[in-house]
Amino acid sequence: MVDLVPLFVAIPLAAAFLCLLLKRFGDRVCGAITLLGILAVLGLSLTAIAVGTDAVNMAGGYGVTMRDGRPFVAGIAIVLDGLARLFLLVVAVVGTAVVVYGFRYLERSTGRALYHVLLNLVFAGMTGAVLAGDVFNLFVFVEIASIASYALVAFGTGDREVEASFKYLLLGSIASLAILIGIAVLYAAGGFLNMADIAVAVREGRLGGAALLGASALFLFGFGLKAAMMPFHAWLPDAHPSAPAPISAVLSGLLIKTTGIYALVRVFFTILGPDPRVQTLLLVLGCVSMGAGVLLALGQDDLKRLLAYHSVSQMGFVLVGLGTGSALGVTAALFHAANHALFKSALFLSSGSLERMTGTRNLSEMGGLARRAPWTAAGTIGAALSISGIPPFNGFWSKLLILIALFSAGLPWAGTIAALTALLTLASFVKVQRKALFGALPERLAHVRDVPASMHVPVLVLSALCLLTFVLWPLGLGDVVQGAAATAQSADGQPPAIDSYLRLVLGRP
Amino acid sequence: MIYPLIAVLLFVGLYGLLVKRHVVQKILGLAIVEYAVNLLLVAIGYRDGGRPPILTPGEDPAAFAAGSVDPLPQALVLTSIVIGLGVVMLLVAIAMRLHQRFGTLDTTRMNRLHG
Numbered sequence: 001m002v003d004l005v006p007l008f009v010a011i012p013l014a015a016a017f018l019c020l021l022l023k024r025f026g027d028r029v030c031g032a033i034t035l036l037g038i039l040a041v042l043g044l045s046l047t048a049i050a051v052g053t054d055a056v057n058m059a060g061g062y063g064v065t066m067r068d069g070r071p072f073v074a075g076i077a078i079v080l081d082g083l084a085r086l087f088l089l090v091v092a093v094v095g096t097a098v099v100v101y102g103f104r105y106l107e108r109s110t111g112r113a114l115y116h117v118l119l120n121l122v123f124a125g126m127t128g129a130v131l132a133g134d135v136f137n138l139f140v141f142v143e144i145a146s147i148a149s150y151a152l153v154a155f156g157t158g159d160r161e162v163e164a165s166f167k168y169l170l171l172g173s174i175a176s177l178a179i180l181i182g183i184a185v186l187y188a189a190g191g192f193l194n195m196a197d198i199a200v201a202v203r204e205g206r207l208g209g210a211a212l213l214g215a216s217a218l219f220l221f222g223f224g225l226k227a228a229m230m231p232f233h234a235w236l237p238d239a240h241p242s243a244p245a246p247i248s249a250v251l252s253g254l255l256i257k258t259t260g261i262y263a264l265v266r267v268f269f270t271i272l273g274p275d276p277r278v279q280t281l282l283l284v285l286g287c288v289s290m291g292a293g294v295l296l297a298l299g300q301d302d303l304k305r306l307l308a309y310h311s312v313s314q315m316g317f318v319l320v321g322l323g324t325g326s327a328l329g330v331t332a333a334l335f336h337a338a339n340h341a342l343f344k345s346a347l348f349l350s351s352g353s354l355e356r357m358t359g360t361r362n363l364s365e366m367g368g369l370a371r372r373a374p375w376t377a378a379g380t381i382g383a384a385l386s387i388s389g390i391p392p393f394n395g396f397w398s399k400l401l402i403l404i405a406l407f408s409a410g411l412p413w414a415g416t417i418a419a420l421t422a423l424l425t426l427a428s429f430v431k432v433q434r435k436a437l438f439g440a441l442p443e444r445l446a447h448v449r450d451v452p453a454s455m456h457v458p459v460l461v462l463s464a465l466c467l468l469t470f471v472l473w474p475l476g477l478g479d480v481v482q483g484a485a486a487t488a489q490s491a492d493g494q495p496p497a498i499d500s501y502l503r504l505v506l507g508r509p
Numbered sequence: 510m511i512y513p514l515i516a517v518l519l520f521v522g523l524y525g526l527l528v529k530r531h532v533v534q535k536i537l538g539l540a541i542v543e544y545a546v547n548l549l550l551v552a553i554g555y556r557d558g559g560r561p562p563i564l565t566p567g568e569d570p571a572a573f574a575a576g577s578v579d580p581l582p583q584a585l586v587l588t589s590i591v592i593g594l595g596v597v598m599l600l601v602a603i604a605m606r607l608h609q610r611f612g613t614l615d616t617t618r619m620n621r622l623h624g
Binding site for chain 1: 523526532535539542543546549550553581582585588589592595596599600603604606607610611619
C-alpha cells in the first residue's frame with residue numbers, strides 16, 4: 001500500500017496533463033481519460049479501506065543519519081491515515097458521479113477538453129491536500145484545487161460567471177495568503193513544517209504563546225473562508241451557482257470540505273491539539289452559519305442559489321460538531337461532512353438537469369416536473385429528504401448524532417439552534433419539491449422530456465447511497481468514519497489525540 | 510526593522526485590494542500583499558552575516574549549518590512566487606473578460622449578483 005499512496009495524486013495530475021496533450025484528438029478522449037483516472041482513484045481508495053493500514057510515503061526522500069545516530073528521512077511526507085481514507089473515498093465516489101454526469105451535460109459547451117483538464121487538477125489538489133504530511137504541502141495542494149476552481153467558476157464566461165469568479169478569486173487569495181502567513185509564523189517559532197514535528201513541539205510546550213495564537217487565528221480565518229464559515233461566506237452563494245452544474249457539485253460537495261473542513265480538523269485537532277478558545281469560536285460561528293444560512297436560503301427563488309445557502313448552513317452543522325471537541329461530536333461532524341458531500345452534489349446535479357429541461361433556475365417558473373421527468377424527480381426527492389433529515393436517509397443520522405453531541409456536551413443553546421435549523425431546512429425543501437416537482441405543470445413545459453440516462457443515473461446512485469447509508473454503516477462505513485474521527489482525536493481528547501499520527505510519521509513508540 | 514516595513518507593505522496591499530474600486534488597482538493590491546508575504550518568508554530565514562546556503566564539497570555540514578542562512582524559506586518563496594504568478598495571470602485574464610462583458614473596470618458598476 002505504501003508504494004501506491006502517491007498514485008492518489010499522480011493519477012489525476014497525469015490525467016490533467018494527458019488531457020491537455022491529447023486535446024487535438026477530441027474531447028471524448030479527454031472524457032475517457034478523466035473517467036479512467038477517477039475510477040482508478042476510486043479503486044485505490046477502496047483498496048486503502050480494505051487494507052486498512054496506515055502508511056507514510058516519503059516521496060523523493062533520502063535517508064540521512066542524524067548526529068545522535070538516529071536514521072532520519074528528509075523529504076515530503078505523504079500520509080495515509082484514517083482521516084485521509086474517509087475524505088479520499090468521498091472525493092472518489094462523488095467525483096465519479098460528477099464525471100459521468102458531465103459528459104452529456106456539457107455536450108453543447110465549447111472548451112470541454114479544458115474543462116476536463118481543470119476538473120482533474122481540482123481532483124489532484126483535493127487528494128493531495130488530504131494526504132499532505134506537512135503544512136506547506138497542504139497549502140500548495142489547496143492552492144492547486146482553488147486556482148483550478150476559480151477558473152471553472154468562470155467557465156461559462158457570462159456576466160455573472162466572470163463577476164462571481166473575480167470575487168471568489170480575490171477572497172480566496174486573501175484566505176490563501178493568510179494561511180501562508182500562518183505557516184511562516186509557525187516555522188519562525190518552531191522551525192518545522194512537518195505536521196508531526198509541529199504537533200510534538202506543541203505538546204512538549206516548545207511551541208506556544210503568541211506565535212501559536214497568531215497562527216491559529218490566521219488558519220481559522222483562511223481555512224474558515226474556504227469552508228464558507230460565516231462571516232466569511234459571501235463568495236459562496238455567487239461562486240457555486242455560477243459554475244456549470246457538475247462543477248457546482250464538486251465545489252459544494254467536495255472542495256469546501258477538503259480545503260476547508262478537512263484542513264480545519266487536521267490543523268486544529270491533529271497538529272495544534274484541541275484548544276478551548278478555538279472550539280468556542282467554532283461553536284459560535286457554526287451556529288451563526290447554520291441559522292443565517294438557512295434563513296437566507298428560505299427567501300431564494302433561484303434553485304442553485306438556494307442550494308448554495310444551504311451549503312453554508314450545513315457546514316455550520318459540521319463546525320458545531322467539531323466545536324464540541326468530544327469524540328462523538330467529531331465523529332458526527334465528519335459523518336455529516338461525508339453525507340453532505342453525497343446529497344448536496346446530487347442536488348446540484350439534479351438542479352442542472354432541471355435547468356436543462358426547463359431553461360430556467362427559478363422555482364416559480366417550474367412545476368409538475370415529477371410527471372414529465374420521473375427519474376430525475378426520484379433522485380432529487382431522495383437527496384432532498386436526506387438534507388432535510390428524514391429517517392432513514394443519511395442526513396437524519398448525522399444530524400441526530402450532532403444534536404446528541406451538543407446536548408451531552410452541555411450546550412443546549414447550540415442544540416436548539418441546530419434543531420430549529422433542521423426544521424427550517426425541511427421547510428425549505430418542502431417548498432422546492434412543491435414548486436418544482438409537484439403542482440401544476442406550466443403550459444410552456446408540457447412537452448419537456450427527462451434528461452438522458454447518463455445524467456439521471458449518477459443522481460439516482462448518489463441518492464441511493466444516501467438512503468442505504470444505514471445499511472452500509474455496519475458493513476464497513478462505520479469503521480471508516482470512526483477511524484477518521486479517531487485519527488483526529490482519541491476518546492474525549494485527553495491527552496491530545498495525535499499519538500497514532502505521531503507513531504505513524506515519526507516512528508515513535 | 511524589516512518586520513514593521515513588511516507589515517506596512519501588507520496593509521498597503523490590503524488597502525488597495527479591499528478599498529479601491531478599480532479592478533486593476535485591486536489586482537495590484539493583491540500583488541503587493543503577495544510580495545509582502547514572500548518578503549516575510551525570506552526575512553524569517555535570514556541571519557545577520559549569514560552566507561548563501563550552498564554546501565561546497567568537503568565542507569563540514571555542521572559548520573556550514575551554523576553559518577549559512579536558512580535555505581528552506583527560500584524554497585517556500587520560490588513555490589509561493591509561482592503560485593502568485595498563476596493567481597495574478599488568472600486575475601488579469603478574468604479582468605479582461607470583465608471589461609469585455611461590462612465595458613468598464615469599475616467594480617461598483619458590476620452588480621449582476623446580489624451576495
